[in-house]
Amino acid sequence: MSEFKSGFFVGGESTNGRVLIVDDEPDIRKVVRMTLQKAGYDVLEAENGEKAIEVINSGENRLLLDVIICDIRMPKVNGIEAIAYFRQHYPRVPLIVLTGFPDTDMATSLLRQGVVDYLVKPVEGEKLKASVARAMEQRELAHL
Amino acid sequence: MDWMTSQGKGMAATSPTNAHPGIEIEQTPTPRPMRVAIVGAGRGGTALLDVLHQIGTIEIVGITDKDPLAPGLHRAREINVTIYDRVADLIKSPGLNLVMDVTGDPAMVPVLHELISADADIISGQAWRFLWTLVQHESTLQSELLHAEKLAGIGSFAAGIAHDMNNPLQLILGLAENLTDEKDLDAVHAQARDIIDAVKRTSAICRDLTSYSRRTSLRQDCLVHVNGKLDEALKIARYAVALQDIDVRKLYQPDVAVKGNPDELLHVFVNLITNAVQAMEHHGTLTLETSAEAGTTQVRVSDTGCGMAPEVQNRIFEPFFTTKPPGKGTGLGLYNIKNVIHRMNGSIGVASHIGRGSTFTLTFHDEYVADERTTQS
Numbered sequence: 001m002s003e004f005k006s007g008f009f010v011g012g013e014s015t016n017g018r019v020l021i022v023d024d025e026p027d028i029r030k031v032v033r034m035t036l037q038k039a040g041y042d043v044l045e046a047e048n049g050e051k052a053i054e055v056i057n058s059g060e061n062r063l064l065l066d067v068i069i070c071d072i073r074m075p076k077v078n079g080i081e082a083i084a085y086f087r088q089h090y091p092r093v094p095l096i097v098l099t100g101f102p103d104t105d106m107a108t109s110l111l112r113q114g115v116v117d118y119l120v121k122p123v124e125g126e127k128l129k130a131s132v133a134r135a136m137e138q139r140e141l142a143h144l
Numbered sequence: 145m146d147w148m149t150s151q152g153k154g155m156a157a158t159s160p161t162n163a164h165p166g167i168e169i170e171q172t173p174t175p176r177p178m179r180v181a182i183v184g185a186g187r188g189g190t191a192l193l194d195v196l197h198q199i200g201t202i203e204i205v206g207i208t209d210k211d212p213l214a215p216g217l218h219r220a221r222e223i224n225v226t227i228y229d230r231v232a233d234l235i236k237s238p239g240l241n242l243v244m245d246v247t248g249d250p251a252m253v254p255v256l257h258e259l260i261s262a263d264a265d266i267i268s269g270q271a272w273r274f275l276w277t278l279v280q281h282e283s284t285l286q287s288e289l290l291h292a293e294k295l296a297g298i299g300s301f302a303a304g305i306a307h308d309m310n311n312p313l314q315l316i317l318g319l320a321e322n323l324t325d326e327k328d329l330d331a332v333h334a335q336a337r338d339i340i341d342a343v344k345r346t347s348a349i350c351r352d353l354t355s356y357s358r359r360t361s362l363r364q365d366c367l368v369h370v371n372g373k374l375d376e377a378l379k380i381a382r383y384a385v386a387l388q389d390i391d392v393r394k395l396y397q398p399d400v401a402v403k404g405n406p407d408e409l410l411h412v413f414v415n416l417i418t419n420a421v422q423a424m425e426h427h428g429t430l431t432l433e434t435s436a437e438a439g440t441t442q443v444r445v446s447d448t449g450c451g452m453a454p455e456v457q458n459r460i461f462e463p464f465f466t467t468k469p470p471g472k473g474t475g476l477g478l479y480n481i482k483n484v485i486h487r488m489n490g491s492i493g494v495a496s497h498i499g500r501g502s503t504f505t506l507t508f509h510d511e512y513v514a515d516e517r518t519t520q521s
Contacts, residue, residue, distance in 0.1 A: 024388070025311045027342070031318025038322075073307050075388030100310035101303045121310035122317040 016040040017066035017136050022052040022082060023098070024074040028121070032069060032098070035125040036132065049077025053085055056093075065093055067135040072099045072106070087113055094135035098123065177203040181234045183256070184247035185209035185216025188272070191279050192244060193219050198486045205237045223489045235259040246272055286483060291359050293476040294411055297384065297418075298357055304383030308349050312342035356380050356410065365488075368406045370443055371396040374432050377413030384414075385421040387430075395433040402441050402508045404488040412484050415477045416445040416504050423449030423502060439510035446503040452496040460494065 019041045021032045026047075033043040044061070046052035049070075056065055068086060072079035083095055094116045097107075107118040116138060117131045180196060182189050185207050193216055196202045207220045208228040220227050228234040235243060235256065243260060245252055245268035256266050267275060319335045319342075326332050371394075378392065402409075420430050428448040435442050452460070459465045461482045466475035485492045485506055496502035 027315040027338075028311055031315055031322075034322055035318055073303070073386065073388075100307040100314075102306070103303075122313040124317065125321045 015042040017132075017139070018042045018044065018061070018064050019067045019069060019132060020044045020046060020052060020055055020061075020065055021069045021098075022046045022049065022074070022079070023069075023071040024048055025071075028071070028098075032128070035128055039129050039132075041132065048074045049079065049082030049085070052082050053077065056086070056090060062090075065090075066139050067094050067096065067132055069096045069098050069132070072097065073101065083110065083113065083115065092139070094138045096131055096135055098128075177201050178241045179203050179205050179237070179239050180242045180244060181205045181237065181240055182207040182216070183209075183231055183234065183243060183245045183252065184249075185211075185214035185220065186246070187215070188246035188248075188276055188279075189214070189216035190219045191276070191283065192246060193223065193225060194487065195279050195282060197223050197225065198483065205240060206234045208234045231255065232259055236261075240264045242267065244272065244275075245269075246276075248272075287359075289476065290408070290411070290480050290484070293474055293480050295357065296474050297415070297477070298353070300418075301353070301383035304385075305349060305353070308383070309346055312346045315339075315342045352380055353383070356414070358407070364405055364407075365403055366406065367401045368404050368409050370400045370402060370409075370434050370441070371398070373406065373409055374413055374434070374443070377410055377417055378432070380410070380414050381417040381421065384418045386426055387421060389426050390421055390424060391429045393429060393431045395431060397435045400434040400436045400441060400443075402488065402490070404508075405484075408484045408487075412481045412506075413443075413445075415481055419477065420445055420447035420449065420502070420504075423447050423451070425449070428501070436510075441508040441510065443506040444503055446501060448501040451498040451500050451502055452494075453498055457494055457496055461492070 016039065019036055021029050021036075021043060022045075023029050023032070024047050029045045029047075033045065036043050044055055044065075046055050052068070052070070055061055056068070070079050070082055070086075074082075077085075079097065079099070083097070086093060086095055091114070095114070096117045096119060097110055097115055098119045098121060100121045102120045110118060116135045119128065119131060178201060180202055182192055182196075182204065186209070189207060189209065193204065193207065196204055204225045206226040206228045207216055208231055209217055217227050231252075236259065240261065241264055243256055243264060243266045245256055245266060250269075253266070253268050256268070260266060316339050319339050323332060323335055326335065374394075374396075378387075381387070417430065417432075424430070424447050429446075431444070431446040433442075433444040433446070435444075456467060460478050462475075463479040464475040465479075466473040482492055488508060490506055490508040493505045493507070494502060495505070
């Protein structure tokens with residue numbers, strides 16, 4: 001599992017990649033972390049868009065963050081605003097939307113903006129992992 | 145027949161005539177209200193009181209019944225309509241335009257014709273039966289309208305409901321998936337407990353909403369604790385509008401209560417809170433305030449939002465008036481609120497400044513005040 005994949009080493013240990021989950025619900029962050037850690041990912045958390053921007057701008061995350069999973073409906077800086085920021089400042093970091101509200105118009109608009117996937121809660125672990133794996137592939141392509 | 149004819153001293157001296165007839169204080173010309181008397185305070189008289197007293201262009205001069213325990217007399221006390229002991233005193237009130245005879249008593253008709261002045265009319269017999277059908281129809285329509293508007297509003301709850309249901313569902317699914325191969329027994333127990341809690345949270349959403357969306361039963365007035373109702377409304381309004389970035393301030397005086405239909409009052413509060421939050425576009429302070437003193441109970445819902453221009457303020461209680469884009473508002477919210485509050489014998493007012501926000505104030509007069517007044521005379 002710990003084979004060289006994304007090309008980054010974290011704290012001396014190799015992982016499948018570093019994922020940031022942005023959601024105001026601690027429960028969601030907990031299960032996403034649980035699912036992705038089991039699959040060998042290093043998981044960071046942020047409770048809203050504002051915190052997420054702080055996380056991505058801190059230290060090595062600027063370079064080492066591979067995938068962002070982002071909710072839409074959140075306090076302070078919401079998902080839409082946060083995604084716009086990430087697309088502008090970190091266009092190479094793939095984004096996955098994980099939302100409680102299926103909205104076709106919003107999904108279309110976000111996918112046009114370059115969001116890799118639009119997942120509606122509740123999403124199965126396998127589907128989430130597959131989506132993150134696809135995003136990782138895109139991330140690697142971006143580095144070529 | 146004493147009640148019909150004799151001219152004893154009743155409460156006619158306190159009949160609410162305009163203190164300054166002919167002086168027009170308001171700038172916009174309002175037609176002189178039609179002055180109506182109701183004879184008979186049974187079921188029909190009560191229903192008439194309820195309908196007519198909501199109409200600004202009709203003034204109920206008074207009501208009378210030979211039975212001092214007639215239900216309409218009780219209702220008249222609640223809404224401060226003068227009760228006359230004798231028909232003659234009521235019929236001879238100055239400036240009377242119309243007498244509604246709802247007694248169904250054929251002997252009443254000639255008595256009224258004898259007493260009434262030449263420029264006033266009488267509605268009785270078949271004409272009254274016809275009107276009674278219309279009154280009942282109107283009452284059905286109003287409750288239908290309230291329900292329809294409420295159901296239309298629930299459409300806007302979809303995003304909030306989805307958010308609140310799918311988050312615990314995600315937790316349940318994630319934990320259950322993990323449990324399929326979790327070896328640590330302590331972790332299994334802890335996660336099973338988390339699942340139970342999440343299921344309970346999810347079912348609470350359905351409970352809140354089904355109790356809100358049910359049809360309000362008419363005439364189920366009871367003492368409603370206002371602070372608790374406001375809290376309940378806040379919980380439901382969360383589904384319609386994003387409250388995460390709104391600072392909610394509660395300035396509650398303890399134990400404030402009003403008499404009314406609890407379901408209707410909840411609907412009123414949900415609507416006022418939703419409007420307030422929408423006016424703020426997700427940032428600002430929502431203040432819920434209750435107070436009760438000297439027989440007057442007030443509920444205030446304030447926002448620090450966009451505010452309204454005077455020409456908008458003047459029209460917000462009109463049916464179908466809305467500033468929202470097509471499909472976003474029925475224009476019936478405040479109209480229905482006004483009707484509900486009027487039925488509770490209360491009043492609703494608004495103070496608003498562009499760019500500073502709006503405050504809606506509901507005022508209810510304690511019915512004990514009315515009771516005291518009637519027992520004094």
